[in-house]
Amino acid sequence: MELDERKCKILQAIIKTYLETGEPVGSRTISKLPDLNLSSATIRNEMADLEELGYIIQPHTSAGRIPSDAGYRLYVDQMMAEKALERNDEEEGKEKEHDALLAKVDRLETLLQQVAKVLAYNTNYATMVTAPNYKNTNVKFIQLSQVDETQLLAVIVVEGNVIKNKMIKVTEPLANDELLKFNVLLNSFLTGLSLQDINLELIQTMKQQAGERAALLEYIFEGVMDAVRSAEELEVYTSGANNILKYPELYDATKAGALLEVLEEKKALNNLMESTENDTTDNQYGIQVYIGDETPLKTTNDCSIVTATYELEEGVRGKIGIIGPKRMDYDKVVTTLKNLTNELDTIFKNKT
Amino acid sequence: MELDERKCKILQAIIKTYLETGEPVGSRTISKLPDLNLSSATIRNEMADLEELGYIIQPHTSAGRIPSDAGYRLYVDQMMAEKALERNDEEEGKEKEHDALLAKVDRLETLLQQVAKVLAYNTNYATMVTAPNYKNTNVKFIQLSQVDETQLLAVIVVEGNVIKNKMIKVTEPLANDELLKFNVLLNSFLTGLSLQDINLELIQTMKQQAGERAALLEYIFEGVMDAVRSAEELEVYTSGANNILKYPELYDATKAGALLEVLEEKKALNNLMESTENDTTDNQYGIQVYIGDETPLKTTNDCSIVTATYELEEGVRGKIGIIGPKRMDYDKVVTTLKNLTNELDTIFKNKT
DNA sequence: TGTTAGCACTCGAATGTATCGAGTGCTAAC
């Protein structure tokens, strides 16, 4: 049995109404739609076929049908295909105000937090935004300075203008020229290098150059390395966790609880986001839709995740994701994500 | 009618069993307790009195009694008074493992996040930890350096070793001696001052000293001020939001949703924590218990908040708080909070 | 005077029963 056009239309109608109502849809409901003029009996026959094909499910005899994961998949794929065609007429206007809202935030972290918030507000789902990951954290600049008698401050700027710093305790203040010497040494040896490039050999050579202060240099160097490593912990910003409770199908102590836990566990969440494919070739915004079991979540298969990729600068990317019930307004979510990544792009471009 | 000792004991028994079971307690349940040997009828009489006094409530006729806010209040006050007496025998052992867990975290933010997590895990309530607030953010040290052709980096260390930084865009690189001059200028004018101390007059004098580079100085100065102001946004770390769903009395779309929103709204949360009294005189850890309406939460009066104050260094304090249902294991919560603040104290003391 | 046994009463929770209706599958006619 193949999926002819009429079946396809019916399936689409079923899914659409289910997305709206959240309740199983019966044959009569579909037959009354102005779209296709068929009696409920005919629809019933087609529905039986669609069920056999695995696109819809009957929760129990004498109930309507609800989409299966496969059904959702088909629906989303079709939607995405359509969107790819009508790419030209980007909607504006509605989201305009956020432009203003977002543009004036200048710290990246607050901006991203804000993005998560706006997205949650617009979609009524839970959202998460990962900070862009600077894969190759090349050191760009190092500055060592004496803050007071016993404390040095190491400031390291790495590729992408990420600033890291670390206080280093010393037993006695360094002489001015010594500080200068260390600064020169650190900069000349480390600038341009990334974490992986820094090896024992390099450290040895550096220590040689430091002469009798080799021990101190090593100590300071350790501090610097600490700082460079530190912000490896990638940030994730979440918002709208309360939205989860708005959907009856997730409103359940274990399901909702598990989701909340996921949203809280930043590290796992980051992995989750990273584990989504990073494919910007097939569609402009790298939008990916994961339905039910396709989701990297093991704890529940009752929700869907949609992610988009934004680009801070060439090659430096982060992700925006929303997580909600399988019965999600995919269309709206995808458009909103597109608009938002669009806005982010323009903001970032104007910045540089 | 006064509250004699017997009434008091009965009230205590009612509250205790209610805390355990979560269901209205009847007279028979109490009469069967080995503590006081009274028939259910007598208990009933006393209960009627207690209700009249406002300490307990009857959800409906022919149901047992549950504590009112006033009842909880009395219970907590008594418990706190008892605890104040037996302050000596600090329990150890059980929490020992966290000592290890917490001690090896060296960044303050991760430590506090960890604290929130441990507390949530131990108590099964939602938790929040505010970063210590450095009331007087005196500038301690300023360093301006040239990162590349068009970017300056301003690093400011304020009291309490909080480091703030900001990239400043310039059109052309500054000469070395010019940079030095700015550094000296900024340091000599601003060190020791706090945000409030910096006024227009000061800026004028500074500009005069800058001579023909006054415009540039002002521009840079703005950047520096930006950075100083920036981290005014105090951080709050939360954990265990999912625990909220574990209590039937809060398990309700609107109530739980509202709480989740509160936990997410860091800024409001911080105010909430700050608004709690800061009184370390009456008990060692500044533990405060807010029950129902006493809570600063306007959205719901179905929960209680317990906060404790920890001290990073003399005068630099933050708060640890837990939020849960009114039917909360106050005893356990208070002990856990005490232990935790204790641990924090020792950790901080060893650090300095 | 305080305590207790006894009893009628209340009312939510639990259980059982009947009904309703949306929806189905199937058959036969168009």
Next chain:
DNA sequence: GTTAGCACTCGATACATTCGAGTGCTAACA
């Protein structure tokens, strides 16, 4: 191939009944 018709299913709803925990009150008792 489509549709009308019909018997059938089964969750949801409504309603009645029962059950029992718990109460308040009264009267007897120490």
